[in-house]
Amino acid sequence: MTHSEPRYIWIAIALLLAVSSFFVILIVPQTVHNVLFHTPNTAIIQTPRLVLYMYGISIAILALACFLMYLNQKKLWKAALPLAVLGLIGLGLGTDHYKVVTYEEIVYSDAWTFEETSYKWSDVKEIITEDSDDQAVNWQVKLFFKDGNELVFLRDKRFNSDHSNFYAAAKMHGVPYKGINDK
Numbered sequence: 001m002t003h004s005e006p007r008y009i010w011i012a013i014a015l016l017l018a019v020s021s022f023f024v025i026l027i028v029p030q031t032v033h034n035v036l037f038h039t040p041n042t043a044i045i046q047t048p049r050l051v052l053y054m055y056g057i058s059i060a061i062l063a064l065a066c067f068l069m070y071l072n073q074k075k076l077w078k079a080a081l082p083l084a085v086l087g088l089i090g091l092g093l094g095t096d097h098y099k100v101v102t103y104e105e106i107v108y109s110d111a112w113t114f115e116e117t118s119y120k121w122s123d124v125k126e127i128i129t130e131d132s133d134d135q136a137v138n139w140q141v142k143l144f145f146k147d148g149n150e151l152v153f154l155r156d157k158r159f160n161s162d163h164s165n166f167y168a169a170a171k172m173h174g175v176p177y178k179g180i181n182d183k
Contacts, residue, residue, distance in 0.1 A: 007072045014066035021059040025052045029094060030158075037100045037107075043165035046099040046153055049136075050111050054097070058090030099153060103169045106143065108151060119145055121173035128178045129155070139180055141166075 029051045037045050061083050068080035092114075099108040107118045125144045132140040132154060139155040153159055159166070170177050 007070055010066045010070035014063045014070065017059050017063040017066065021056060021063070024059060025055045029055055032095055033098050033100075036095075037098060039102065041102045041104065043101045043103060043169040044099075044153070044159060044162040045101075046156075046159060048097055048099065048111070049134075049154075051094045051097050054090055054094035054111075058087045058094065061090065062087035099151065101153075101166055101169060103172060106151065117149075121169065121175060123147070124170075124173070124175045126176040126178070127170055129180045 030047045033045050033047050065080040065083035065087060068076040068083065093112060096109050096114050097111045100106070105118055105120050106124070107116060109116050123145050125146050128142050128144070129139055130142065132138055134140065134154055137154045137156050141153040141155060141159070143151045143153070145151070153166075155163075167177065
């Protein structure tokens with residue numbers, strides 16, 4: 001007689017991950033970014049849409065790893081461990097992909113890296129609002145830096161609600177800002 005109840009924990013975790021993944025990818029990334037980066041000096045925090053996909057894929061990989069652990073075979077356990085590590089790395093990379101604007105600087109991290117890029121407002125050449133390349137939103141805001149780099153913020157609902165803070169930070173530092181109706 002074998003005692004198999006502990007292995008059912010793995011299938012329960014796999015099912016919990018699968019069922020809750022939709023809610024997790026809609027709530028957790030923005031909440032984590034707000035907790036990590038919000039200060040009284042923050043004008044806007046934007047969680048890129050790619051983060052939602054990164055979280056979704058990572059959670060699916062973790063659920064698969066838990067399912068393999070449930071099957072309770074040594075060969076599958078050897079495959080489950082790297083999958084679990086890969087899923088956790090994906091969650092970490094998703095958490096580290098963000099865009100933050102404060103009244104002193106612009107800080108962001110590109111996808112698939114743990115590196116952070118920071119610019120002072122004096123490094124911003126101009127800001128332009130233009131039609132968006134993304135079909136989900138009508139406009140995007142591009143920040144052009146003096147070193148030739150650019151950063152794009154989508155004008156989604158969240159950005160629009162914090163736009164006055166973003167605009168105030170740009171104007172406080174005298175950065176030229178072209179709106180959608182400015183020619």
